[in-house]
Amino acid sequence: ISEVEMVKADSDVSDRLTLESVRDSLIRQEGSIVFSLIERAKFPLNAPTYDPSYFSMPGSYGSLVELVVKQTEAVQAKAGRYENPEEHPFFPDDLPPSQVPPHKYPRVLNPAAVFVNVNKKIWDVYFNKLLPLFVAPGDDGNYASTAARDLECLQVLSRRIHYGKLVAEVKFRDEWKHYEPPIRARDKKTLMDLLTAPAVEKAVKKRVAKKASIFGQEVKVGDDSDENKGKYKVDPAVVSRFYGDWVIPLTKDVEVQYLLRRLD
Ligand SMILES: C=C(O[C@@H]1C=C(C(=O)O)C=C[C@H]1O)C(=O)O
Numbered sequence: 001i002s003e004v005e006m007v008k009a010d011s012d013v014s015d016r017l018t019l020e021s022v023r024d025s026l027i028r029q030e031g032s033i034v035f036s037l038i039e040r041a042k043f044p045l046n047a048p049t050y051d052p053s054y055f056s057m058p059g060s061y062g063s064l065v066e067l068v069v070k071q072t073e074a075v076q077a078k079a080g081r082y083e084n085p086e087e088h089p090f091f092p093d094d095l096p097p098s099q100v101p102p103h104k105y106p107r108v109l110n111p112a113a114v115f116v117n118v119n120k121k122i123w124d125v126y127f128n129k130l131l132p133l134f135v136a137p138g139d140d141g142n143y144a145s146t147a148a149r150d151l152e153c154l155q156v157l158s159r160r161i162h163y164g165k166l167v168a169e170v171k172f173r174d175e176w177k178h179y180e181p182p183i184r185a186r187d188k189k190t191l192m193d194l195l196t197a198p199a200v201e202k203a204v205k206k207r208v209a210k211k212a213s214i215f216g217q218e219v220k221v222g223d224d225s226d227e228n229k230g231k232y233k234v235d236p237a238v239v240s241r242f243y244g245d246w247v248i249p250l251t252k253d254v255e256v257q258y259l260l261r262r263l264d
Contacts, residue, residue, distance in 0.1 A: 017108060017166070017169070017170055017173075018170060019167075019170045019171065019174065022163070022166050022167050022170055023167075023200070025163065025166075026160065026163060026167075026204075027207070029156065029159065029160045029163070030160075030204075030207065030208050030211055031211060031215070032156045033153075033156050033157060033160060033208075033247075034208065034211045034212050034215050034216070034234070034239060035215060036149070036152045036153045036156050037134060037153060037212075037234045037239065038215060038216050038233045038234050039149050039152065040131075040134075040135065040146070040149040040150060040152075040153050041134055041135050041136075041233055041234050042149075042233075043135065043140060043142055043145065043146045043149065044135060044136045044137060044138030044139060044140055045131070045132070045135050045136070045137050045138060045139070046138075046139055046140065046141075046142065046143055046146040047139065048064070048139070048143055049063065049064050049065050049143040049146045049147050049150070050063050050064075050065055050127065051063060052066075054143075064143055064144070064147050065146075065147040065150050065151075066091075067147075068144070068147040068148065068150075068151055069090055069091065069147075069150075069151050069154070070091050072151060073089045073090065073091055073095060074095060074096055077089065077095040077096050077097070077098065078096050078097075078098060078099045078100075079098070079099070079100060080098040080099075080100040080102075080103065082095065082098070083098050083102065083103060083105070084103075084105060085105055085108075085109055085113060085114070085165075086159060086162065086163070086166075087159070088117050088119055088158050088159075088162050089117075089119070090119045090120075090122075090123055090154060090158070092117065108166065108169060109165055109166070109169055109258070110169075110258075110261060110262050110264065112261035112262075112264045113165050113258055113261070115261065116162070116165060116254055116257045116258050116261070117162075118161060118162070118250055118253060118254055118257075119154075119158055121250060121253075122154065122157055122158055122161060122250065123154065125246050125250070126150075126153060126154055126157060127150075129242075129245075129246065130238075130242050130246070131150075133235075133238045133242070134234050134235060134238050134239075157247065160247065160251070161247060161250045161251050161254055162254055163251065163254075164250075164251040164252065164253070164254030164255040164258065165254060165255070165258045167195075167251070167255055168195065168254070168255040168256075168258045168259050168262070169258070169262075171194075171195055171255075172259060172262055175194070178194055179191070179194060179259060179262070180263070182194070183259055183260060183262055183263055184263070186260060188256050188260070191255075191256050191259050191260070192252060192256055195252060195255050195256070195259070196252065201244070201248055204243060204248065205240045205243050205244050205248075206240070208236075208239050208240055208243050209236040209237065209239060209240035210236070211239075212232065212234050212235070212236035212239040212240070213232055213236040216232040216233035216234050216236070217231070217232060217233075218231055218233075
């Protein structure tokens with residue numbers, strides 16, 4: 001493929017970038033998030049996964065979940081994962097460089113987008129606010145599998161929340177005349193008001209609750225009893241509240257942070 005075709009393909013991608021296409025992607029990602037939470041909820045809390053004193057090995061990894069996340073990110077960094085502007089590591093310091101030939105990702109975002117990473121906050125919110133609400137208390141010893149499920153949840157949440165960069169980019173392109181003055185004035189409040197769509201947020205919260213109730217219901221064959229009605233693998237109300245309290249606000253935080261750098 002020639003350089004000219006490459007460039008053309010690139011501009012096609014940014015031409016296709018619309019608020020609708022970005023919102024469609026966010027809707028699809030809801031399914032991945034709900035499924036990942038359901039997978040994690042197959043295990044109880046398994047507190048030793050998060051306890052730095054549970055194990056020790058050379059190098060300072062902290063807890064088992066930190067070991068799994070740091071080492072997995074190191075492997076994935078070598079495989080080129082973080083060259084993709086849609087991927088964000090939880091432990092960006094000391095990551096090894098990519099070992100694979102560079103892929104030419106379409107340049108859609110302002111290059112300053114790389115400085116926006118809210119994964120520290122996502123880590124804190126996931127382990128301290130969300131996890132205790134949707135997993136059963138207890139310990140079944142499956143710590144490695146538990147950490148693997150946590151990593152999956154963290155990665156899909158991070159992807160969704162950092163999609164705020166793309167959301168902000170389309171909103172800026174559609175209405176740059178409105179966005180430019182508050183960006184120059186570093187007026188976060190006005191930016192937040194401009195990018196907020198209350199009706200969309202309300203629909204998102206309703207839809208994720210519905211997805212959690214559909215994807216997480218017990219499916220029985222040959223049993224007409226209502227015994228399992230209303231029993232879900234992950235409580236739809238918890239998912240909806242988590243979206244409203246954290247996922248949406250963090251996405252908007254990413255949007256504002258990105259917009260503040262949009263004219264750099
Ligand atoms: C993502 C968007 O921006 C804001 C954040 C939303 C979200 O995180 O779901 C929804 C609506 C907006 O308030 C959007 O407009 O779609």
